[in-house]
Amino acid sequence: MHRKAMSKPEVVPSLSPHELRIALLVAEGHSNPEVAAQIGVTRRTVEFHLTNIYAKLSVDRRTQLAKALSGMRLLEWE
Structure with a gap:
């Protein structure tokens, strides 16, 4: 089973576009180093953003x- 990113509606106004991109990559199963390489930041930067994302989404x-x-219809299971 794979996850597919859906369109990015305004359902998550508390997440910045950058945070949403990181959240989607993580939710798709990418590791922090993989996310970092894909978006051109350090692993620690990804960890920092994840801390904020988790707090904003209460996870x-x-x-x-x-x-x-x-649940916000930002991911779809194939």
Whole structure:
């Protein structure tokens, strides 16, 4: 099973576009180093953003993040 990123509606106004991109990549199963390489930042920067993302979405795990984004219809399971 793979996850597919959906369009990015205004459902998550508390996340910046950069945070949303990171959240989607993480929810798709990418590791922090993979996300960092893909968007051109350091692993620590990804970790910093994830801390903020988790707080904004009231989650504390990658699986909860994926579930939250799926519930907002930002991810679709294939």
